[in-house]
Amino acid sequence: xxxxxxxxxxxxxxxxxxxxxxxxxxxxxxxxxxxxxxxxxxxxxxxxxxxxxxxxxxxxxxxxxxxxxxxxxxxxxxxxxxxxxxxxxxxxxxxxxxxxxxxxxxxxxxxxxxxxxxxxxxxxxxxxxxxxxxxxxxxxxxxxxxxxxxxxxxxxxxxxxxxxxxx
Numbered sequence: 001x002x003x004x005x006x007x008x009x010x011x012x013x014x015x016x017x018x019x020x021x022x023x024x025x026x027x028x029x030x031x032x033x034x035x036x037x038x039x040x041x042x043x044x045x046x047x048x049x050x051x052x053x054x055x056x057x058x059x060x061x062x063x064x065x066x067x068x069x070x071x072x073x074x075x076x077x078x079x080x081x082x083x084x085x086x087x088x089x090x091x092x093x094x095x096x097x098x099x100x101x102x103x104x105x106x107x108x109x110x111x112x113x114x115x116x117x118x119x120x121x122x123x124x125x126x127x128x129x130x131x132x133x134x135x136x137x138x139x140x141x142x143x144x145x146x147x148x149x150x151x152x153x154x155x156x157x158x159x160x161x162x163x164x165x166x167x
Contacts, residue, residue: 005063006095008160009035013042013069015052018150022074022082029072029084031153035059038064044075061159065091070153072145085145087123087153097130098137098159106132113137125152136160 020025023037029051031042037071038059045051057149059068068091072084097113106113111132118124125142137159145151 004041004063006063006065006100006159009059009061009068009091010056010158010160011040011059012098012157012158013055014154015050015054015151016072017050017154019049019051019072019145020148020151021049021083022084023076027082027084030075030077032071032073033057033059034069034071036062046075061091061095065095067091070143070155072151072153075150078153083147085148085151087143087145089141089143089155089157090122091157092155094130094139094159097132097139101137103137108137109134116141117160 005027011033016029019027019029021084024046026049028044030042032039032041040057042053042055068089071086074082074084076082093114093116100113113132113150116124116128117124123143123146127142128139128141130137130139139157141155143153
């Protein structure tokens with residue numbers, strides 16, 4: 001089956017909060033993002049448990065939709081990098097919102113297309129709204145890191161190019 005391209009997915013890794021300590025008193029965190037067979041990673045921020053990255057990473061969004069997976073690591077020079085938790089984001093609500101935008105022909109101003117509520121099937125810390133901002137579909141999310149005592153990541157997800165309707 002051919003995978004259809006839906007557009008460019010821009011993921012802005014904004015910041016981390018209350019990340020876990022993996023070195024003596026702190027950690028040197030970086031984030032690895034995976035979507036299907038595409039991988040990207042942020043820079044390492046040294047000695048910081050509340051890092052601000054503000055880094056934009058780009059992925060090609062294809063159908064069937066994958067899940068955006070994130071893993072936070074602590075950079076170590078002498079041994080393997082320590083895991084600092086992981087999270088995932090289902091991209092279906094974003095794509096549905098983009099289809100809604102196309103149906104409604106929203107192109108200017110700011111419109112809330114839908115909201116995603118935290119539940120057991122996702123990693124959301126709080127409700128996340130998906131907005132259309134001047135034609136671009138934008139989702140701001142706070143994700144809770146799994147497999148660790150604490151830690152949250154803030155992302156801004158933008159769907160940059162038009163989505164073609166399902167045929």
